[in-house]
Amino acid sequence: MPPATAAAAAPSERLSPQTRRTAWIVSSIFFVEQLDATSVASALPAMAAELQTDAVTLSATITAYLLGLTILIPLSGRLAERYGDKKVFTGAIWLFLASSIACGLAPSASILIALRFVQGMAGALMAPVGRLIVLRAAAKHEIVEAMALVILLAMIAPMVGPFLGGLLTTYVGWRWIFWINGPLCLAALWLVWRYLPATEGRQEGTFDVRGTLLTGAGFACLMWGLVSLADAQVRSGPAAVALAAGGLLLAAYVRHARRTAAPVLALDLLAVRSFRDAMASGSVFRIAVGGVPFLLPVTLQQRDGYSPLEAGLVVLIPAAGGFAMKFFSGKILRRTGYRKGLFLHGLMAAACLAVAGLVPPRDVLPAYAAMLLGFGWARSLQMNAFGTLAYADVGRARLAAATSFFLAIQNLTVAMGVAAAASLLRGGAAIGAGGTAFYSWVYLTLGAIALASAFMTLAMPRSAGQDLLQGNRAS
Structure with missing residues (x-):
C-alpha cells in the first residue's frame, strides 16, 4: 500500500474542531440539567420547612421530574425532524430556564411539584435532541470520542450537585438552587445560537398522536411504579397496579405501531x-x-x-x-x-x-x-x-x-x-x-x-x- 493510502486508511482519534466544539456545548448544557436534578435532594428538609410540609411529601418533586422526563422522550425525535433539531433544542433550554425561575418562586409544595414536572419535560427534549445534534455533526469514526465528551461534564454534575445544593440552601436559601440556572441557561443559549449547526425541519407529515399518548402514559406508569418500588414509604399495591397498566399500554402501542406507517417509536x-x-x-x-x-x-x-x-x-x-x-x-x-x-x-x-x-x-x-x-x-x-x-x-x-x-x-x-x-x-x-x-x-x-x-x-x-x-x- 502506498504511504499516502496507508495514511488515509489509518483511523483518526482526534475530533474535528467543529465536532469537538459541538460536543462541548451540548455537554455543558447536560451539566446544567444534571446539576439541577442532583442538587434538589440536599435541600428537601429546608424546602419542606418553608413550604409547611414534610420532606417525604416533597420527595415527589424528584418523582415529578422523572415523570416529565419520561413522557416526552418518545416524541423528541419526531419534534426534531419536524421543526429542526437546533430550534427544538433552543426551545427546550428556554422552557428549562423559565420553569427553573418559576420553581424558585413557587409558593406551595403542590405548585413546586407541578413545575418540576414541566422541568422534566424540558429535560426530555434537551437530552435526546442534544445527542442528535452531536451525532449529526460527527463523522462515523468520531462518534465514540464525541459521545464520551458529551457525557463528560454530566458525570461531574452528580458529584457537585449535592454539595452545591447544601451550600446554597445554607447560605442563600433553597430557591437559589433553581435561580442559578438562569445565568447558566442564558450562557448556554448564546453558545447554541452562535456555534451549533442547524438541521432544517420537514413540515410535511403528521404526528402519531395515538402512539404518543400510549407511549407517554405507558412509560410514565412504568416509571412511577418503579420509583414507588424503590420508595419504602409507598405501598407495593399501587406500584404493582402502575406497572401492570404501563405494560398493557406499551403492549397496545406495539400493536398500534405495527399498523402505523410512521409510529412515534420506530x-x-x-x-x-x-x-x-x-x-x-x-x-x-x-x-x-x-x-x-x-x-x-x-x-x-x-x-x-x-x-x-x-x-x-x-x-x-x-x-x-x-x-x-x-x-x-x-x-x-x-x-x-x-x-x-x-x-x-x-x-x-x-x-x-x-x-x-x-x-x-x-x-x-x-x-x-x-x-x-x-x-x-x-x-x-x-x-x-x-x-x-x-x-x-x-x-x-x-x-x-x-x-x-x-x-x-x-x-x-x-x-x-x-x-x-x-x-x-x-x-x-x-x-x-x-x-x-x-x-x-x-x-x-x-x-x-x-x-x-x-x-x-x-x-x-x-x-x-x-x-x-x-x-x-x-x-
Missing part, C-alpha cells in the same frame, strides 16, 4: 442487528448497575457505620473511575473491538461490584476503593460502548428515531436498576432478621446480572461496530 429499528444487540445487553447491564448510586451510600451508612459525609466521599470513587475512562474509551475499543471490549469490561464490572459487597471497607479500605474505582472504570466504558454501538448501522435519516427509542429504554432500565436494588435490600432485611450478611448477597445478585450482560455480548458478531472504529476525517 420498532423496526430492532431489525438492525447492532441496535438490537446494544439495546438487549445494554438494558441488562443498566438494570445491574443502575441502582449502585443508591445502594452504595445506604450500605456504607447502615452496614458499615459511615456518616453521610464519609459515605458521600466514598461514592465519589467510582465516579472518578468513570471520569478517567472517558479519555481512554475510544482507544480501548479500537484496540479490542466492541465485542471483546464489552465482554472484558462487563466481566470487570461484575467482579468489582461483587467483591465490593464482600470487602469490609473499614478493615481494608484500599482494596475496597480499588474495587469501586475498577467498577466505575468498567461501567463507564460499557455505557459509552452500548450508547455508540446502537448507532453503528443506523442511517443518518433515522438518527432521531434511534435516539428517542434508545434513551426511552435507557431511562426505564436505570429506574429498574434502582427498583431492583431497593427491593433486594428490603427483601434481604426482612429475611436477615437483623443481620447484615444480606448486603453482600445484594451485591452478588447485581454482579450476576452484570455477568449475564457480559456473556450476552458474545453473541455479537466480531465485526460489530467496526465502522465506528475505522475511517479518517476525509471519510
Whole structure:
C-alpha cells in the first residue's frame, strides 16, 4: 500500500474542531440539567420547612421530574425532524430556564411539584435532541470520542450537585438552587445560537398522536411504579397496579405501531442487528448497575457505620473511575473491538461490584476503593460502548428515531436498576432478621446480572461496530 493510502486508511482519534466544539456545548448544557436534578435532594428538609410540609411529601418533586422526563422522550425525535433539531433544542433550554425561575418562586409544595414536572419535560427534549445534534455533526469514526465528551461534564454534575445544593440552601436559601440556572441557561443559549449547526425541519407529515399518548402514559406508569418500588414509604399495591397498566399500554402501542406507517417509536429499528444487540445487553447491564448510586451510600451508612459525609466521599470513587475512562474509551475499543471490549469490561464490572459487597471497607479500605474505582472504570466504558454501538448501522435519516427509542429504554432500565436494588435490600432485611450478611448477597445478585450482560455480548458478531472504529476525517 502506498504511504499516502496507508495514511488515509489509518483511523483518526482526534475530533474535528467543529465536532469537538459541538460536543462541548451540548455537554455543558447536560451539566446544567444534571446539576439541577442532583442538587434538589440536599435541600428537601429546608424546602419542606418553608413550604409547611414534610420532606417525604416533597420527595415527589424528584418523582415529578422523572415523570416529565419520561413522557416526552418518545416524541423528541419526531419534534426534531419536524421543526429542526437546533430550534427544538433552543426551545427546550428556554422552557428549562423559565420553569427553573418559576420553581424558585413557587409558593406551595403542590405548585413546586407541578413545575418540576414541566422541568422534566424540558429535560426530555434537551437530552435526546442534544445527542442528535452531536451525532449529526460527527463523522462515523468520531462518534465514540464525541459521545464520551458529551457525557463528560454530566458525570461531574452528580458529584457537585449535592454539595452545591447544601451550600446554597445554607447560605442563600433553597430557591437559589433553581435561580442559578438562569445565568447558566442564558450562557448556554448564546453558545447554541452562535456555534451549533442547524438541521432544517420537514413540515410535511403528521404526528402519531395515538402512539404518543400510549407511549407517554405507558412509560410514565412504568416509571412511577418503579420509583414507588424503590420508595419504602409507598405501598407495593399501587406500584404493582402502575406497572401492570404501563405494560398493557406499551403492549397496545406495539400493536398500534405495527399498523402505523410512521409510529412515534420506530420498532423496526430492532431489525438492525447492532441496535438490537446494544439495546438487549445494554438494558441488562443498566438494570445491574443502575441502582449502585443508591445502594452504595445506604450500605456504607447502615452496614458499615459511615456518616453521610464519609459515605458521600466514598461514592465519589467510582465516579472518578468513570471520569478517567472517558479519555481512554475510544482507544480501548479500537484496540479490542466492541465485542471483546464489552465482554472484558462487563466481566470487570461484575467482579468489582461483587467483591465490593464482600470487602469490609473499614478493615481494608484500599482494596475496597480499588474495587469501586475498577467498577466505575468498567461501567463507564460499557455505557459509552452500548450508547455508540446502537448507532453503528443506523442511517443518518433515522438518527432521531434511534435516539428517542434508545434513551426511552435507557431511562426505564436505570429506574429498574434502582427498583431492583431497593427491593433486594428490603427483601434481604426482612429475611436477615437483623443481620447484615444480606448486603453482600445484594451485591452478588447485581454482579450476576452484570455477568449475564457480559456473556450476552458474545453473541455479537466480531465485526460489530467496526465502522465506528475505522475511517479518517476525509471519510
